[in-house]
Every structure is written in structure tokens, then in C-alpha cells.
Amino acid sequence: MKGFKPSAPFLLLLPAIVVLAAVVVLPLILSLYSSFTPFRLTRPETFFVFVGFRNYLSILSNADFWWAFGRTVLLLTIALNLEMLLGLGLAMLVEKATRGQRILRTLMMFPMMFSPILVGFQFKFMFNDNIGLVNNALQSLGITEDAIPWLIEGHLAFIAIAIAEIWSSTSIFAILILAGLLAMPKEPIEAARVDGCTPWQTFRYVTWPFVMPFAYIAMTIRSLDVARAYDIVKIMTDGGPAGRTELLWTLVGRTAYSDARMGLANAMAYFSILLSIAFTVYFYNKLAAARAQIGAEW
Amino acid sequence: MATVSLKKLTKRYGNMEIVHGIDLEIADREFIALVGPSGCGKSTTLRMIAGLEDISGGTIDIGGRMVNDLPPRSRNISMVFQSYALYPHMTVRENLGFSLKIAGAAKDHMDRRVAEASAILGLDELLERRPSQLSGGQRQRVAMGRAIVRDPDVFLFDEPLSNLDAKLRTQMRTEIKKLHAKVKSTVIYVTHDQVEAMTLADRIVIMRSGHIEQVGTPDEVFSRPAIRFVAGFIGSPPMNLHEATVSDGRLMFSGGDSLPLPGQFKSKTAAGDRVVFGIRPDDFYPTGHGLSSGGETEVHRAELPVSITEPLGNETLVFAEFNGTDWVSRMLNPKPLKAGDRIGMSFDLSRAHLFSAETGKSLRS
Ligand SMILES: Nc1ncnc2c1ncn2[C@@H]1O[C@H](COP(=O)(O)OP(=O)(O)OP(=O)(O)O)[C@@H](O)[C@H]1O
Numbered sequence A: 001m002k003g004f005k006p007s008a009p010f011l012l013l014l015p016a017i018v019v020l021a022a023v024v025v026l027p028l029i030l031s032l033y034s035s036f037t038p039f040r041l042t043r044p045e046t047f048f049v050f051v052g053f054r055n056y057l058s059i060l061s062n063a064d065f066w067w068a069f070g071r072t073v074l075l076l077t078i079a080l081n082l083e084m085l086l087g088l089g090l091a092m093l094v095e096k097a098t099r100g101q102r103i104l105r106t107l108m109m110f111p112m113m114f115s116p117i118l119v120g121f122q123f124k125f126m127f128n129d130n131i132g133l134v135n136n137a138l139q140s141l142g143i144t145e146d147a148i149p150w151l152i153e154g155h156l157a158f159i160a161i162a163i164a165e166i167w168s169s170t171s172i173f174a175i176l177i178l179a180g181l182l183a184m185p186k187e188p189i190e191a192a193r194v195d196g197c198t199p200w201q202t203f204r205y206v207t208w209p210f211v212m213p214f215a216y217i218a219m220t221i222r223s224l225d226v227a228r229a230y231d232i233v234k235i236m237t238d239g240g241p242a243g244r245t246e247l248l249w250t251l252v253g254r255t256a257y258s259d260a261r262m263g264l265a266n267a268m269a270y271f272s273i274l275l276s277i278a279f280t281v282y283f284y285n286k287l288a289a290a291r292a293q294i295g296a297e298w
Numbered sequence B: 001m002a003t004v005s006l007k008k009l010t011k012r013y014g015n016m017e018i019v020h021g022i023d024l025e026i027a028d029r030e031f032i033a034l035v036g037p038s039g040c041g042k043s044t045t046l047r048m049i050a051g052l053e054d055i056s057g058g059t060i061d062i063g064g065r066m067v068n069d070l071p072p073r074s075r076n077i078s079m080v081f082q083s084y085a086l087y088p089h090m091t092v093r094e095n096l097g098f099s100l101k102i103a104g105a106a107k108d109h110m111d112r113r114v115a116e117a118s119a120i121l122g123l124d125e126l127l128e129r130r131p132s133q134l135s136g137g138q139r140q141r142v143a144m145g146r147a148i149v150r151d152p153d154v155f156l157f158d159e160p161l162s163n164l165d166a167k168l169r170t171q172m173r174t175e176i177k178k179l180h181a182k183v184k185s186t187v188i189y190v191t192h193d194q195v196e197a198m199t200l201a202d203r204i205v206i207m208r209s210g211h212i213e214q215v216g217t218p219d220e221v222f223s224r225p226a227i228r229f230v231a232g233f234i235g236s237p238p239m240n241l242h243e244a245t246v247s248d249g250r251l252m253f254s255g256g257d258s259l260p261l262p263g264q265f266k267s268k269t270a271a272g273d274r275v276v277f278g279i280r281p282d283d284f285y286p287t288g289h290g291l292s293s294g295g296e297t298e299v300h301r302a303e304l305p306v307s308i309t310e311p312l313g314n315e316t317l318v319f320a321e322f323n324g325t326d327w328v329s330r331m332l333n334p335k336p337l338k339a340g341d342r343i344g345m346s347f348d349l350s351r352a353h354l355f356s357a358e359t360g361k362s363l364r365s
């Protein structure tokens, strides 16, 4: 062992490296390995049977998985677009406020302070067909006679979940876009007004290009969020009715624990990560292009 | 036809009044320069005319039409901003053509106007760049170009040349003058630089803390300043202004020196009056080195010590000590002088100014 002298920085970092390896790297490696085994929680010995890509191949022909995959992408598309529109609207309203802007900004952050589990319960209650606020309101206002089976009918349940997602996270868009609006120089807007722009044209040609990068940052964050959506769905419908609101991660959870097929679940999980990576790359490219366009120095 | 008429124009921020009811009539095709010290409300006035700032009181008419409640786009003006205000995400070409694009102009018309503007302003090599890739002076030229691609009724310029180097500034000044001769629009031009104001404007408006102090042709404001402030503001180097008391047909300065009271003011002052005596460096010169050497009618001569000199090549500014302070004089055909030399100085009293010390008003008729 003579001659091996680790440097001081390495030695000092060693405890941190060991801890990180134990809690992050090791589980990652184990889960990746288990995705190549038929591991079932009920039969621990299957952990040591190596089956190569069999789990991955069976995913490819698994209709449930592809439905969940498609539904996740759909939820992501709907939620992100609406959140962006609403967030943009909110941000522009708050930016216009000359008084109490700080209070408004804090209020705007409110939904983000709730844990998703809580949001799930809250909306589960609101959309309850018998005692929920939504049906109550609709009936009192005379808009409908019957109780709408929000969480019981597949499409409605999906809509309810999307609403909960949007409610809880529109503020991410609003905050980031507001940051963009506040950072934006005011002179180009004035120049546009003098150059003959209507308020809409001013927004379209001057304001929007400027806040676009901020919107893409929010998109990146939120696409990762929604691609991992779990808590809200778990609480509100638990993937039901009859799997009609099953998303990727609720399916992974169910496969792993209810069905106890850990190996298959891990394979699904690793496959799903591809989705997240794809979205991240996509939005990063958009962001880079948008930044280059406004000549951003950040 | 684009006359511009300001009536009792007032601007308040909260309960702080910034522009105090100014009146100004600008003729069609007139070139008006708005000058005044920093913070006097020039930009604010211009922005009210542009429609970017609400009007707190009074009215603005453009071409005989009251525009108080019209948005900027309906006023047919173009404006060059003090801070360029270029569109950061557009290339120079797009910046120049933007207003035409919004107005729905045909592509070839747009291309032609952009090409013309870029040729005038020397922007041809920069057309595909974005503002962040330009120097300050280049940005300023793009801002100018953006204003001139259109045919507005009124051009509003807010210190458009302030960031250019001396050479480019002179060049651009000439371009603006040519441009005005060609496009025949009304121009309102805010500037700090009195040379710009003097060379470009048909009339100069001098503002101070939200008031108009004097409106006149460059010659009027230079040779017949109505108040002491204008006298000190217009002209470079500035007029020598010193307080004195009238006594016995003489002006007695506080330091003990005195000058004869110029003839034209004899009937306008009484003994004991407190006044401000003013004389331009051009009218106070080393004897034999003045503008009008020989032709003067009322000259006072004195032998004065030189404290410093500033040679400028074709002329030298000589600071001569009189009454305990330095008075600046302009020496044409300069000859070398050094500090401490005593030289014969001439005061051309027929061209001197006298202001009331109390009101600041000129006592010249
Ligand atoms: N939004 C505002 N709120 C309060 N006061 C303001 C506001 N904008 C400008 N002012 C004040 O109004 C006055 C006039 O400002 P303005 O920009 O018109 O000056 P200016 O003559 O253009 O000066 P400069 O030559 O430095 O550009 C200044 O004293 C300034 O502090």
C-alpha cells in the first residue's frame, strides 16, 4: 500500500461521497439492475434471475402502459398550455397593478405552498358528486339538474385532474413570466406605441418575444413535474375509474406494489424517464433559441 | 400641415408639478429646439406630445386637432428616444422597417425606405445585426433611422446625438439639417448641446424647471437674452455675469473695481440699483485681438493680469483677473501668453448686457 496517498480534498470529500453513493447511486444501480430481472416482492429469490431486456420488450406490447403514456403526454400538453395562458394573463394583470403588487405576488404563490397531496384531497372534495362544491354550485345556479359524476366518469375525471394540476401550478408560470415582464426594458414598448402598434401588436411583437424565454423555463420545470405526476391522481381517482386516469407513475406504483412486480415497474420507470429527457431537451432548445433572439445577456 | 400648439400644458406626478402650464405655438415645418438644464422637463414635455405621458392639464393640438386623448399611434409622429429604445429581438433591418410593417406597407416600399435610411445613416453593413451587437453610437443611428423611414407629421427627437463622438455628431447634425430641408416635417428637438440648437433650429425654446424662459431665433436668444438665466445658458464659453451696483454713472463691483455704465442703460437705471453686468467673451478681448477690433463705439480699456489660458488653435480663451475673479475672454489671432502676464483688455460696452439683480430681466430695449 506504500505510495498510495489520496489528496487532502479527496479525503475531505470522502464522507460526502460515501453518503451520496449509499443513498443515491446504490439505489439507482439496484433499481436499474432489477429492471433486468423478473423481481417480485413476494419472491425475493427472483432478484437474482437475470432476464436481459425481457421486461422492456413486454412493456412495448403492454397496452395499459401505452395508454398511461399517452394520457400523461395529453395531460402534459393540456396542463402546460393552459397554465401558460393563465399564468401569462395573471402576470400581466399583476404587472399592471400599481399598488399592492407585493401582496398580489405573495397571494399568487399561494397554491404552490400546498403539498400536492393536500391539493388532491381538496379537489377530490370539491368534485365529489354528492357533497362537492362544484356540483352544489352548478345546481344552485340552475346550470344543471343532475349531479355530474366528476370523478366517476373517465373523461370528466381526467378534466378534474387537469384542473387540479393547473390550479396548483399556474403560479409557476405567472411568477416566472412576471419576472420577465418586470425585467423588461420599458422603452421598446413605448417605441412600439409610437411606431403605430395597437396594444395587441405591442404585445405580439415586443412583449411576447421578451417573456418567451421565461415561459420556456417554466415549461421545462413543469414538463418534468407533470411527467412525474403522481400524488394528485393517486388521491383524486387512484387511476380510476377502471384505469381511465392511469398515468405513467401511478401505473408504475401499482405495478410495483399492488402487483408486486418490481422488475417490470422499474423497467417502466426507466422508460418513462426517456419522456422527461425528451421534453427537457426540447424546451432547452426552445429556450436557447428564444434567448439568442432577444440577445439576452444571462 | 402639422402645426403643434401647446396651451397651458401641465404635468404633475402625484402632487409634484413638473411642467407648469407652458404655452408654445409651433408652425408647420418649423424646427424647434428645446434646451434647458437637466431635469427641467424637456423629455416630459416631448413625451406628452408623443402621447406616452398623460397630460395633467392644458391641451396639445397637432395639425389643428386636439390630441389629448389620442393614443400615440393615432398622432402620426415618430420619436427618437434618449435611450435608443431599439427592439432587442429584431435585426437592424427589422427595427428600421417595423413601423412600416405595422402600417401594412408593401414590401418593396418598405425595402426602399429602409435602404434610403440606412444609406443616409451609414448602416448598410449593420443591417443583419441585432442591437446587442452594436456600439452606442451605432444604436443611436438605428434609432434615428427608425424615425426617418416614415413620413410623420412631427418628428420628436430626445437628444438623438448625445452618444456620438464629436466627428459623427457634426456629420449627423448636417444630415438632420438636410433631412429637414427634404422631408419638410415639423421637428421638435430636445438637446443639451447648444451648438446643435443654434445650428439646427429655426427657433430655440429655453426651459428652466418646468417653465419656458424664452423663445426666439438663435440670433435673438444669443444677442438679446431676455433674462439672466438665458444669457448664462446660451453661448460657449458662457457670458461673464457679475453683480454690481449703479453709482454715479458707474458700475461698482463688490471687489472694488468698477466700469463705466454703458450709455444705453443710463436712462434705465438709477443710482443704488442692484444689477448684473454681462459681457460675452467675444466682447471682452485682448486689445487688437477682438472680433470687431477698431469698429467699436464704446470701449473701456484696462490692463489686467492673465491667470490662465486655454489655446484652442485658431483662438485662445484668456482668463483675465478683474475685480478679484477670472473673466473669460476670446483672443483671436492668438499670440503666446503666460500666466502672470499683464495685457491690455478691451470691454466693448456697447454690446454688454445688464439685468436686474432682483428679477433677472434684461434692461436692454
Ligand atoms: N415618473 C416620474 N415621477 C416623478 N418625477 C418624475 C418622473 N419622471 C420624471 N420626473 C421628474 O420630472 C423632471 C423632469 O424630467 P425630464 O426627464 O423631463 O427632464 P429632462 O429635461 O429631459 O432632463 P435631461 O436633460 O436630464 O434628460 C425631473 O425633475 C424628474 O425628476
Ligand SMILES: [Mg+2]
Pocket: B042, B043, B044, B082, B158
Ligand atoms: Mg431628457
